[in-house]
Amino acid sequence: MLIIMLKEELPRNLLPEFNIEYCGVGKINATYKALETISKYEPKLLINYGTAGSLRKNLFGLHEVSHFFQRDMDARALGFKIGVTPFEERSVIDFGGTGLSCSSGDNFVSSPPKLKTDLVDMESYAIAKVCVLKNVQFVCFKYVSDNADEGGSKNWKANASLGATAFKDMVKNLDLQTMLGLREKERYEN
Secondary structure (H helix, E strand, C coil), rough: CCCCCCCCCCCCCCCCCCEEHHHHHHHHHHHHHHHHHHHCCCCCCCEEEEEEEECCCCCCCCEEEHHHEEECCCCCHHCCCCCCCCCCCCCCCCCCCCCCEECCCCCCCCCCCCCCCCCECCCHHHHHHHHHHHHCCEEEEEEEECCCCCCCCHHHHHHCCHHHHHHHHHHCCCCCHHHHHHHHHHHHCC
């Protein structure tokens, strides 16, 4: 089961053997589609693929993401660090592993954000949080489409579809059953 932001990032015909759901842009759309997908299909594993801006100038290509932050949660006036949701036990979602970090927010990043992570996007934190709350395994892959700078929107438009082939080749070689089993084992050991 795949959740993708837009058809332009991964058309259905590239992976016809997968059920692909498109969530649209932003955390609310992603939350709604993740909840709807889990309710309708009851998957054990949800995979999110999409594009992301890089906050590291030397980062290119397709990457697994394991650490998720909410970039636009700012309750510093209440004494909380940026990215921390007040009165929640778990503001950072960490699936372990060696994947990159990504912060999600409802803005297209074109200058350095206050919360420093490897990548920035507009959906993955929301999907990851729904998966945690609904006890569904989550795997996320992001293709670096831009450098999250003043040229980011132009570069995103030019590069949004380029990662589809890399993701298709990678996901066809993944042993999803083994991955699911390893993640279940990690969950019970932690």
